[in-house]
Amino acid sequence: MLFRNGRESDNVEDRRSEGGGGGFGGGRSIGVGTLVIALVAMYFGIDPRVILDTASVSQSPPPAARPAAPRSPAEDELARFASMVLADTEDTWGAIFSAGGGQYREPRMVLYTGATRSACGVGQAAMGPFYCPADQKVYLDLSFFNELKDRFRAPGDFAQAYVIAHEVGHHVQNLLGISDKVQRARERVSERQGNQLSVRLELQADCLAGVWAHHADRSRQVLEAGDVEEALGAATAIGDDQLQRQSQGRVMPDSFTHGSSAQRVRWFRIGLEKGSLKACDTFNTARL
Template sequence: MLFRNGRESDNIEDRREEGGGGGGFGGGRSIGVGTIVIALVAMYFGIDPRVILDTASVSQSPPPAARRAAPRSPAEDELARFASMVLADTEDTWGTIFKSGGGQYHQPRMVLYTGATRSGCGVGQAAMGPFYCPADQKVYLDLSFFNELKDRFRAPGDFAQAYVIAHEVGHHVQNLLGISEKVQQARERVSERQGNQLSVRLELQADCLAGVWAHHADRSRQVLEAGDVEEALGAATAIGDDRLQKQTQGQVVPDSFTHGSSAQRVRWFRTGLEKGSLKACDTFSVAKL
């Protein structure tokens, strides 16, 4: 990407020095990844996440000295700077899009953390991957995920990283437009299988919105280089539900998909990238995803 010397966002909360270590907050029992994921999903689908989190016996944070992370490397600081520039570019892009439609874009904040941190949706842990919390309108990112994206998922490249951030910002856009709330309400009235299908449509729309950002960012500021689009498509392919299920459990169960298949994620990101419009990202009205 070509904004290595671009503007950095003012909406960064750098908590990396706190260092949760990924195993809870010391002394007491830590919250498992499954509990956190369930709590986040519950919040999206109309259940107060505190009902789940309060039963998990989250211990209080230890003194700051006990939470201090290892010294940061220059490479990690460079990743943090890049993430800040991507967030800044999404601010510029979505600000313009909202303004052109007569609205105002309220910028999210991005929290950079190491291991674990508290959020408006409970305790976030690195094992969850990047996530957006609508309760506090913040994107949470442990930068080690980018290494995992490269090494485990074999999806290297700076635009693959930018795609991940833009997808989470896409969830923020959905939240501002009231789409997330409507999906949440709809899930309360349907079966688990139908609820999963709604979740897939929500996630694929966030992929499409990431593509919309890339479309306008490149059109306005020429940020894309040769190979960038392939990097994003590689990341979308690597984290499709079918690919992940095949790797982790040896079989694919479409009814349990919550994010969409690799092919679907690629298709909707490409749709946003090529069309560049919110209307093109209406994943809820199409018969075939």
């Protein structure tokens, strides 16, 4: 990717120096069993607040964090890159909202190591990147990018940018009221139907990531040869069918919460090619 202006976002909250302390002690701490269930829930697209909020996570100040390991120049460069991606999403979505007569409220991005608190409960690196609508923040442990490259075989800077843009897509959904509408609908339907709504929400976030890439490249020529293939490789690697096949050796479509690899690739492509919010209406289409 090419960021010619090199602007970094002012909306980055760097907690990496906390060293993963995350506040797991003092007051009433969250139980290990509850945390494990919440991690599994987050991994499969279930809102962890349902579990973590009922566990009464302590609101007292966290204890002194363990000293963080020295950060490498490579990690600091990743942090700078993530900040530039966030800045570019700010420019893009700011312009899109303005053109539609609205005003874009920028999210913050929290960089952390190991674990950290969020308004949605305790965030863990094992959850992968996530967006918390309660505090309008994107949470990212930079080690996920190494996992993306090594475990998921999806290397490249645009693969990393796609991940951030997907989470920012959830922020856009939150601002537009889509997330709340889906959450209310999920509370009234069966688990299977709730999963289907989650799939449509996640595929729309993929499409919105494509919309960002479309406008960013048209305005600032940020894409290089091979970038799109990197994003498609990441979308393929983290499809529900691919993850289920790797983890349990079989695919169960009724339990999908993010969409298949083919669906994720398709909707990112739609956003990239059309560059339109209207094109990303995953809720009123028979074909996903």
